Amino acid sequence: MAGGRRRCGWRRSHKLQAASTDQQTSSFFLPNGNGSGMGGPQAEFNLDSIAPSSSADPHQTPEVVWGPGKSPEQIAMKLMSLTERQRVAIAARIDPATYSAVRMHAPGVEYNARAMTLKLKSASSDQLPQLRRLPGSVAVVSADTADQAIAEEVKVLTDYMGGYTFAIRDVGSAHLHALLSNVDSLRAADVVVVVAGTDCALPSLVAGLTQAPVIAVPTSAGFGAALGGMAPLLAALSSNTPGITLCNIDNGYGAAAMAIRILKMATRLHAVRSAAEAAQRAVEEATAAAAAMVESASKTSHN
Known part of the structure; x- marks a missing residue:
């Protein structure tokens, strides 16, 4: 502490301070384990170790x-x-x-x-390399016609970033029969984005009908006491259905990006699980083959 001010836990190294004059490698020190940034061991992190993202990469999320x-x-x-x-x-x-x-x-x-x-x-x-489409699907659910502008933004941007989407429109809680008639499609989706400004209850209803991750996007299209989207935002925050991810008001882009992150991580975990299962099968087959060889050798020696 100096002059009543608390020092930041992030501290620049001499290399980073000199980067503007001699173009040396940029690096900085990570704070110590107690989070104070003062005392104890610190780890130097080299910024040049981060691979550039300017080159074309079919695995990278498009900007x-x-x-x-x-x-x-x-x-x-x-x-x-x-x-x-x-x-x-x-x-x-x-x-x-x-x-x-x-x-x-x-x-x-x-x-x-x-x-x-x-x-x-x-x-x-x-x-140029073609963007690799992600397995799985994203359902974009909208409560009212007034919400469809943001819902369409979610759909277009999710498709653009490598996902597959389908729309379920005009299924607000006032039309519960319409939502229930689409429950099979809803449960077939791997991620569900719920766009609602005129209907505070829809994200909770959808989350109760599916086990997929649910992303709520409140919109400013509501009327009366919707308060420009604050009412559906607070309703989603206060939902009795656990596990709802909430984006900011009218943030269709954020919902699309979150859906893509979920699909990418699911794809990665599936690949790791498949590789682990393949390795396990290989070990079991090798063990069985070795046991068979030992048994055959034992029979030969007895004869």
């Missing part, structure tokens, strides 16, 4: 260009930059006026008015 806060020229430049290493690039939250301006800089761009997304295909797509 999404976030439109708000960017000029049309910046959006167009970012899309064109991404298509140098991806077959397709997408920008989210693009209004019609911005689309018209972006089209002046990137003539080949395509607009999805419902999802408010832009798509630009690479001119050299045949030379």
Whole structure:
């Protein structure tokens, strides 16, 4: 402690401090075990050990260009930059006026008015690796027609990042029969995203009907005391059904990214389990073969 201020637990090494002058390797020290950053052993971490993500990689989640806060020229430049290493690039939250301006800089761009997304295909797509589709499926459930803009954003971005999606629309708790008539489709999904602004109960109802991970996305489309999405957000936080993942209001992109993370981890765990089972079978077969050889040798010696 110095001057009444607490020192940060992260401390730069001399290499990192000198990086701006001599371009040396960047590194920093991790704090010690007690979290204070002072005293005790510390571990140096080399930033150059992190592999760059600029190269094309079919396993890497494609980047999404976030439109708000960017000029049309910046959006167009970012899309064109991404298509140098991806077959397709997408920008989210693009209004019609911005689309018209972006089209002046990137003539080949395509607009999805419902999802408010832009798509630009690479001119050299045949030379770029194709994104590997993830096994499993994501159900995108929406409560009301007013919620479908965010639901469509979830669907488009999940498909773009490598998932397979299908939509279940207009199944708010006021139309419980519609939700129950889709229960088989709901239970067939590996991840369920529930988009609701006019219906605070829908995420809890869906989570009670399926064992799949449920991601709730409150929207600002509600009326009355919905308070711009605060009511469905607080309802999901206070849900009596455990295990609901909650995104921020209107955060369709966050829900899509979370769904992709779940599918990727499930794929990874399945691969590890399959490899372990294959190794176990190989050990059992080798053990059985060795036992058979010993038994055969024993019979031969007796004869």
